[in-house]
Each structure stands twice: as C-alpha cells, then as structure tokens.
Amino acid sequence: MLDFLFGPLRRKGSKDIARERLQFVIVSERIPKNVLEMMRAEILKVITNYVEIDEGSIDLQVEMADAGDGRRKVPALVANVPIIKVKVPGR
Secondary structure (H helix, E strand, C coil), X not given: CHHHHHCCCCCCCHHHHHHHXXXXXXXXXXXXXXXXXXXXXXXXXXXXXXXXXXXHHCEEEXXXXXXXXXXXXXXXXXXXXXXXXXXXXXX
C-alpha cells in the first residue's frame, strides 16, 4: 500500500549516489564563471526593480537539490540575496 502512495521505498545505493555526484560535477563544470557572472548581473537587474539589496553580500552557487520526486537530486542555481528594504511602487 505504501508503494502506491510514495513509490517504491528503497535506499539509494552507492551507484545512485555516485551518479548524482558525477552529474553535479558535470553540470558545475559546464557553466563557465563568466556565464555565472552574466546570470548574476541579469538576476540582480530584475531584483533591484523591486527591492534594495546589499550587492556586496550576494552569493550565487550551483548546488544539488531534491528533484521533487523524493528519489533523486538535480543541480539547482541558489541565490542568497540580502534585502535591505522593499521598494514601494509610486514613491
């Protein structure tokens, strides 16, 4: 019955873990530093339309995150952007 609700309950083997780590390394190496910097600039351009941010403290990284199916992980772009204050439209 639990398999129907949650899918097969099995532990990840070392093969699965190694595959996820290799996928992460491959994706991380495929994104050149200059592309990450371009992405950072574009993201900040949009964000600053709505909030004032501490640009010196921004952290942008590629990390492994749950895929949402509870069984695998996928590379994810994670941005930590400290917000100083929200901009109020019309002011």
